Amino acid sequence: MISAQTWADAQRLWDFQQMGHDPRPCSVAIGLGSHDLGVAETAADLYHQGMMPLVVFTGATSRTTQERMPRGEAEHYRERAMELGVPAEAILVEPRARNTGENIRFSRALLEEHRIPVSSILLVSKPYEERRAYATARKLWPEVEWVSTSTPMTLTAYVDSIGDARLVIDMLTGAQQRLMIYPQQGFMMEQSVPEGVTTAYERLRDAGFTSRLVANPADGNDNTTAH
Known part of the structure; x- marks a missing residue:
């Protein structure tokens, strides 16, 4: 659940x-x-x-x-x-x-x-x-x-289209992680991340939504797409 x-x-x-x-x-x-x-x-x-x-x-x-x-x-x-x-x-x-x-x-x-x-x-x-x-x-x-x-749709509609809520949340968590770590590696421009977004990401990460995370950010991952 x-x-x-x-x-x-x-x-x-x-x-x-x-x-x-x-x-x-x-x-x-x-x-x-x-x-x-x-x-x-x-x-x-x-x-x-x-x-x-x-x-x-x-x-x-x-x-x-x-x-x-x-x-x-x-x-x-x-x-x-x-x-x-x-x-x-x-x-x-x-x-x-x-x-x-x-x-x-x-x-x-x-x-x-x-x-x-x-x-x-x-x-x-x-x-x-x-x-x-x-x-x-x-x-x-x-x-x-x-x-x-992108395609205009709500999170609920997107989850319904994929049919796997956990996978979608994993992908969201992975996308957010990359926004936070890749600027330092030169893969993307720096952006300001609101505190509430960082907190939400950390809660999801700590709750185990980790299948799309970069395992070793310091190793210089090459911006692999979080499919």
């Missing part, structure tokens, strides 16, 4: 991850690979709204996705977006990235290879990683303007 305190702490982390950016027209979008096809669906919706002329889907596979997305996260995203009416010529696929840092670096290289001018980017991620994705992107590609967005 998930206690009321645990739900409250998870909600606090969920709310902190939401950047509150209003999507607006940008040069391109980058959809970050994961287990969640909702990223591709949101990118497709933004395309149909005229928010960007091109989307890059980026991602190889992880231990979470290797069976359900055997052709790679980016390729499965491409297929889903095309099912939703995004034309093939409006999609680029970056199939190698295995963490958020690589998502950004490899997508940048791909766009440069195609000589696509970029001044602003819609960054589409999972709802519980908006802030983490934004902090990584700003650190690695500061020359462009970033707008961070």
